[in-house]
Amino acid sequence: xxxxxxxxxxxxxxxxxxxxxxxxxxxxxxxxxxxxxxxxxxxxxxxxxxxxxxxxxxxxxxxxxxxxxxxxxxxxxxxxxxxxxxxxxxxxxxxxxxxxxxxxxxxxxxxxxxxxxxxxxxxxxxxx
Numbered sequence: 001x002x003x004x005x006x007x008x009x010x011x012x013x014x015x016x017x018x019x020x021x022x023x024x025x026x027x028x029x030x031x032x033x034x035x036x037x038x039x040x041x042x043x044x045x046x047x048x049x050x051x052x053x054x055x056x057x058x059x060x061x062x063x064x065x066x067x068x069x070x071x072x073x074x075x076x077x078x079x080x081x082x083x084x085x086x087x088x089x090x091x092x093x094x095x096x097x098x099x100x101x102x103x104x105x106x107x108x109x110x111x112x113x114x115x116x117x118x119x120x121x122x123x124x125x126x127x128x
Contacts, residue, residue, distance in 0.1 A: 036066035046077060051084025058089060062102070071102040082113055090117035 039060045045053035054077045060067050062074025075096070081089035090113040096103060097110035 039067050046080075049084075051081045051086045051089075054078075054084065055081035055086045055089040055092075059092065062096070075103060082116070085120065087117050087120040090114070090120065
């Protein structure tokens with residue numbers, strides 16, 4: 001169930017960006033090696049405050065794509081990215097917090113991120 005869910009979530013979160021979503025959906029050895037390599041590049045950038053890198057590191061860690069799964073750390077990176085205006089991170093948090101996958105459901109926080117994501121969509125958002 002986990003690979004299907006991960007692929008479905010990644011497709012939802014990265015819709016409109018086939019090049020970026022390919023490695024999430026590719027569960028082959030080469031696809032996972034790509035995700036592992038990307039994580040190594042993205043992590044230092046995420047630590048330096050680059051929101052788009054925080055978003056990808058959050059997804060990698062939360063869903064365990066190419067790296068060891070750590071949902072707590074994944075949520076931390078997704079929140080940082082969402083606070084940085086990354087609409088995909090805001091939508092990811094909306095989904096995760098509404099569904100309660102790997103964490104306690106929090107519909108209040110989910111509604112906050114949903115509202116910000118919709119506001120960003122109308123205004124062009126940071127990741128457009």
